Amino acid sequence: MIDKKQLFTIFIGLVFTINAKAETILVNKTCTFTDAIHAANNDEIVGGCSAGNGSDLIVFVEADQVLSVNQGLHNSLLQHNVKVAYPSIDSAVTIEGNGLHIQADTRTENFRVMDMIGSLGERLILRNLTISGGDDGSGIGSGLFVFGGRLTLENVRFTENRGALLLLEVLDVEINHVLIDNNWTDSSSPFSAGLESKGSDLVIKNSSIVNNHVRFDGTDFKMSPSHAAGGIGLSMSFPATIVNSTISGNTAITGGGLVIKENSNNLTGTTGNLPGIKLEIIHTTISNNSALFGGGVVVFESAIPVSFSHTLIAGNISDQSLGSELWVADGVVLFMDDFNVIKNHHLSPNVIAALGDSDLISNQTSSQIVMPLTQLQGLSAHPLPIESDAIDSGSTSCFTANDQLHQLRPADGNKDGTAQCDSGSIEFVDLIYTSGFENTP
Incomplete structure (x- = not known):
């Protein structure tokens, strides 16, 4: 077996070759x-x-x-x-x-x-x-x-x-494969506690943005795009893709997990009019986030379409009963109808109008849809419990060949003879999870 020191020696040899110039x-x-x-x-x-x-x-x-x-x-x-x-x-x-x-x-x-x-x-x-x-x-x-x-x-x-x-x-x-966890900011900051991206062309994959917090006192606030997000804030409408990732346990005044808002006043260029440019959230689990307004995802404005595919949004909380799972403002071009599973919990009217036949509004409890946040392979993620609505809820052709834990997609999670993609970041496998670590079957 190659030990850690040998692996590092091999790595150094490779980078010397690659970086010869x-x-x-x-x-x-x-x-x-x-x-x-x-x-x-x-x-x-x-x-x-x-x-x-x-x-x-x-x-x-x-x-x-x-x-x-x-x-x-x-x-x-x-x-x-x-x-x-x-x-x-x-x-x-x-x-x-x-x-x-x-x-x-x-x-x-x-x-x-x-x-x-x-x-x-x-x-x-x-x-x-x-x-x-x-x-x-x-x-x-x-x-x-x-x-x-x-x-x-x-x-x-x-x-x-x-x-x-x-x-x-x-x-x-x-x-x-990045972990952004337990970071914080206060209520006066316009920037997220975890990750803030303004006018950047962004791809996040196989990553976890968890347990980041905006510190505030009281409830005397109004929903506002000026508030910092707990987990991720995206603005100035450049293309972004979040795939095979977990956004969980983040808290804020507005938008605990993810906030998308248009703010192009200081942008030196724009891609808003280019065809095919989107903000895409794919095979991502958004759970257990909380805020006064819009616990899971809040979309205020976007000059480019916002698209959700094979994404699981469940178990998020809004104290003001406004968009606990997903809130989208008027005028946003929203693409759904692509095998998303969303808990039936204070969805905004624009979300309901955009849902299609392939999407599922789940009436299961949060604990029936996702398991608690668990440490797996150096990241934090939500395994799926047996009989979760997210299991085999998608198409037979997944966006990625592997899930957040590098397990193969799709797997036949419900044992009906057909392998279909699960919604969320992790494909269901019949394993026992104990003390936050993955064990053998």
Whole structure:
């Protein structure tokens, strides 16, 4: 069997081959992460780090490092008077964390953990790392703020940050196998506690956005697009796809799980008139979110159509009985009729009007439709209980060949001899789940 050290050695060999025309900068005892970023930004030798050269690769040699930071020693290139733990990235760079945990302590000073300002062809890639504890004082991407350029996140976790992730006009964003959990913001912030994407072309897959919270007191509020979402906020109507993902346990004033709202005043370009451009939510489970208004999903405005396919929305709560599961405003072009399962619980009239013959309004209880949030393969997800309305509720042709846990789709969950896609992020398999982990049958 190949152990973890051997796998990392193989990985290093591969990236050296793939990045032959770039520089690989090794973070070790003589090269700090701060100096490595400077070397990549400026293509020069800094401290014990080799000089960058074009699109660089920064690799943490030691596995599972913990970098504890309690000061923002660098000025952000994105905002005046905002401190960052590490230098702002302004060139194309891949950071291979090798299990890295950047642990910020902001009890004595507010600062952001990382940010990037990128040009058209520059991509920031983060792999295999955790960012926690960031607090810039206002919740503006305290874990990571990216403006412009391109972004890829793979096997990354953002946890316990004040406003974890902010993406502003990022041309191409790929988020794969990412956990955004237990982040927070307050009621004065316009940006989501978990992920806020404004004018960015976004794909989220195989990811979990769970237990993020907007902190507020009382109930004396009105439903408003100015409120921060708990889990995900999407605005400025660029195409976005959320697939094979879980949005659960998030709380807010308006829109606990997901909020879609149009806000193009500051957008430098638009795709609103291009054919085929959509906001798509596919094979996604949205459950156990709560808000005063619109517990699960709220769609205020969108210049491009909003589409739901093979998606499971159940068990969300709205204190004001307004769109507990899904609320959509007048004028939004809404595509349903594609094997969605939605609990019959305070749906807005526009949602009911858009539902088609292939969709199912379920009268099952929430616990009959989805099991509690469970830790599976480093993510959080909702397995389906036996006899859930979501089992085999879809077509025989799924959007993806695998579910969020990389199980094959479709599976014949109801044992009727025909394999059909389940609605939601996880395909039903006859397994026993114990203590939050998957066991054998």
